[in-house]
Amino acid sequence: MKAVQLVEAGQDPRVVEIPKPTPGPGEILLKVTAAGWCHSDVFVVENIAAFPHFTLPMTLGHEGVGIVEEVGPGVSDVEIGGAYAVYGPWGCGHCPVCVTGREQYCPNAAARGIMPPGLGSPGCLAEYVIVDNARHLVPIGDLDPVKAVPLTDAGLTPYHAIKRSWPKLTPGATAVVIGVGGLGHLAIQILKMVSPARVVALDVSEEKLALARSLGADAALISSMDNLDAIKEAAGGGAEVVIDFVGAQPTIDLASKLLKPASDLTIVGVGSGVAHVSLLTQPYGASVLAPYWGTREDLYEVVELAKEGRLDVHTEVFSLDDAISGYEKLHAGTVDGRAVVVP
Numbered sequence: 001m002k003a004v005q006l007v008e009a010g011q012d013p014r015v016v017e018i019p020k021p022t023p024g025p026g027e028i029l030l031k032v033t034a035a036g037w038c039h040s041d042v043f044v045v046e047n048i049a050a051f052p053h054f055t056l057p058m059t060l061g062h063e064g065v066g067i068v069e070e071v072g073p074g075v076s077d078v079e080i081g082g083a084y085a086v087y088g089p090w091g092c093g094h095c096p097v098c099v100t101g102r103e104q105y106c107p108n109a110a111a112r113g114i115m116p117p118g119l120g121s122p123g124c125l126a127e128y129v130i131v132d133n134a135r136h137l138v139p140i141g142d143l144d145p146v147k148a149v150p151l152t153d154a155g156l157t158p159y160h161a162i163k164r165s166w167p168k169l170t171p172g173a174t175a176v177v178i179g180v181g182g183l184g185h186l187a188i189q190i191l192k193m194v195s196p197a198r199v200v201a202l203d204v205s206e207e208k209l210a211l212a213r214s215l216g217a218d219a220a221l222i223s224s225m226d227n228l229d230a231i232k233e234a235a236g237g238g239a240e241v242v243i244d245f246v247g248a249q250p251t252i253d254l255a256s257k258l259l260k261p262a263s264d265l266t267i268v269g270v271g272s273g274v275a276h277v278s279l280l281t282q283p284y285g286a287s288v289l290a291p292y293w294g295t296r297e298d299l300y301e302v303v304e305l306a307k308e309g310r311l312d313v314h315t316e317v318f319s320l321d322d323a324i325s326g327y328e329k330l331h332a333g334t335v336d337g338r339a340v341v342v343p
């Protein structure tokens with residue numbers, strides 16, 4: 001089968017031919033119908049030395065949906081031919097954290113070598129992928145695979161990040177979204193859907209600001225410290241919630257200037273910026289969190305929103321042969337929404 005692999009450190013990913021896998025006990029073989037490129041893939045490719053537990057060559061792709069083609073011994077909970085989304089942040093499944101669905105925070109995964117598809121385990125940017133357990137599949141019904149696949153990370157991660165701040169997203173409150181890419185363009189919609197808060201979007205590209213406005217942002221401005229006064233004014237003085245989908249030093253610094261007392265700063269982006277937190281560095285009671293991905297429950301809820309037709313998922317589609325063009329566009333920051341690969 002064809003697969004997109006990071007073959008060697010320091011090189012760009014490549015489309016290669018590898019053997020089609022066979023599901024072992026408890027495993028499921030999915031015929032991939034769509035896989036997403038995430039900016040985290042760019043980060044992994046460019047910083048592979050930071051992941052010494054990954055073995056190369058590694059098939060990329062932690063966003064996947066597909067059709068169950070075959071199951072290994074002992075699997076009875078999935079329907080052959082059924083369409084499913086892959087819940088990627090696999091945990092051990094049995095500890096007190098995993099049984100609440102928060103598998104992305106499983107304390108045993110690292111020690112047991114349990115790694116997400118495309119982030120250690122063979123990923124979804126391929127014709128087929130092995131899913132380790134039926135609980136990591138969420139049925140998507142007749143959702144379009146191209147529109148469904150970004151839900152597994154670009155939808156799930158902002159949903160999880162926003163959920164922690166629900167009590168602060170009251171009438172009169174402001175939420176600032178920094179970075180209107182794959183994750184940010186869905187964050188704007190989720191915020192507008194789950195809360196009455198005003199949404200201010202920031203990006204460095206005018207095209208992304210236009211996208212933000214078209215998706216319901218109340219204001220969209222260029223992200224820059226030089227623009228702080230205008231951003232503060234658009235936010236009504238400051239923000240109750242700031243979600244940074246870039247995580248670079250300039251965005252974390254800007255985000256910190258927008259916080260009100262008892263506000264939430266949520267750093268989702270994996271840029272190399274650092275937030276300095278102490279009693280006097282930000283308004284009293286502000287909470288700074290860097291969450292990872294989302295829970296199994298969150299993915300069911302995001303899929304439900306999509307089934308109800310309430311998410312306008314923007315995608316640019318690439319064939320598997322042309323998958324590297326999607327990676328290059330993502331790298332250049334010119335993708336409208338999510339780059340999706342259809343094998």
Ligand code: NAD
Binds near residue numbers: 250251290
């Ligand atoms: P993307 O490339 O699709 O979007 C990034 C957006 O940020 C683009 O619109 C770009 O124009 C904008 N941008 C770049 N520099 C900016 C700046 N200085 N100010 C404002 N906007 C700026 O990326 P994505 O796939 O949506 O991922 C966003 C980030 O989230 C990445 O860093 C990714 O690695 C990270 N991520 C984290 C998690 C997690 O679990 N925490 C999960 C998925 C992705």
Ligand code: ZN
Binds near residue numbers: 038040041062
């Ligand atoms: Zn991702």
